[in-house]
Amino acid sequence: MRTAVYPGSFDPVTFGHLDIIKRASKLADRIVIAIAAHSGKKPLFTVPERIEILNATLEETELPAPCEVVVEGFDTLLIDFMKKHKAQMVIRGVRQYSDFEYEAQMAALNAKLSDRDIETVFLAANPEYQAIASRFIKQVAQLGGDVSPFVPPPVIAALQGRL
Numbered sequence: 001m002r003t004a005v006y007p008g009s010f011d012p013v014t015f016g017h018l019d020i021i022k023r024a025s026k027l028a029d030r031i032v033i034a035i036a037a038h039s040g041k042k043p044l045f046t047v048p049e050r051i052e053i054l055n056a057t058l059e060e061t062e063l064p065a066p067c068e069v070v071v072e073g074f075d076t077l078l079i080d081f082m083k084k085h086k087a088q089m090v091i092r093g094v095r096q097y098s099d100f101e102y103e104a105q106m107a108a109l110n111a112k113l114s115d116r117d118i119e120t121v122f123l124a125a126n127p128e129y130q131a132i133a134s135r136f137i138k139q140v141a142q143l144g145g146d147v148s149p150f151v152p153p154p155v156i157a158a159l160q161g162r163l
């Protein structure tokens with residue numbers, strides 16, 4: 001059983017994240033989407049809200065490969081969360097080269113911290129979704145712009161309720 005953890009803020013989930021989840025379903029039997037409670041950013045949605053939005057989104061998402069996907073919040077070290085789930089793999093999306101420097105450092109740090117064998121797998125962002133970042137979505141929505149090309153319907157509903 002290959003279990004992957006896909007950690008992030010997902011505040012809110014975008015088509016960029018969804019594309020990574022779909023592609024990761026071809027690499028793992030089980031994906032645990034891990035919503036970071038302490039990412040150092042001031043979130044728009046609480047962790048339970050982000051879990052609800054992600055679950056609603058996953059319900060209407062078809063995966064290209066058989067894979068169980070679950071969503072959980074976490075406020076521990078990523079390697080401890082991975083141990084709890086017996087996960088061997090971290091999935092991260094890389095949008096541009098500037099993402100990579102930080103990501104490579106995190107991957108090396110996690111590998112050093114872990115007492116188990118773990119691998120970080122980087123998936124290059126799909127060019128169609130490369131420009132999408134949650135923080136831009138929030139800004140566009142706050143200023144009354146149309147975010148429907150970037151996020152799934154449950155996010156639009158949640159943004160309408162919040163802003």
Ligand code: ADP
Nearest residue numbers: 007008009010016017092093094125129130132
């Ligand atoms: P973080 O707060 O860790 O940056 P995010 O919620 O922004 O978390 O993203 C989680 C993961 O998804 C990160 O690996 C990030 O690079 C990736 N990601 C975010 N947006 C996209 C996108 N548009 N295309 C591909 N990967 C993305």
